[in-house]
Amino acid sequence: MADTTTTLALDEISAFITYVSRLATSDAVRRRVAGAAERLVTPAESAALRAVADTGPVTFKGLAEHLELDQTTISRTANRLLEVGLVARETDSDDRRKSWLSITADGDEMLHRLQHVATQWYAVAISEWTPEEQRALGDTLARFRHDLQRLEFDGAGRAVALVPTQALDMESDTQLTANQEVCA
16 A cells, blocks of 8 residues: 555646646637637647657558547548648659648647747746756656656556666667557
């Protein structure tokens, strides 16, 4: 059984994650971001845009797999991004049935604006903290993210252990991404 200090810490972590998750899907936050970024982008569109930027040219199927969504859902989202000029589509020269999506200059600018909005919010939130407190938070969050990436799961989806750091360093980016998505 976890001691009281651990239980309180886990309760606080859980409350923080719940709060951040609610913020991420809040209509009020979405409107603030849209105002600051000068364009309304849904969370799904933002995730798809980020995925296209991170993976480079990607097919609709590849994007759907990356985001673990069905192709119909990703088609609607990608078509919206195409309509507003945040991504571009290019037909594959070898297989005309296949199209590649890539981020446009407007899409890249949008991602930078969205990131700037978030960074600006964080800066204001910790503006009254000492530099040491700010650094400690960054270090603690980096360690927490790293350890979440190290989680090993049983067949029922329960976290059962941490993968040794050396083994994690040897894993492929694909496996690391799968672990990140399970924990996110």
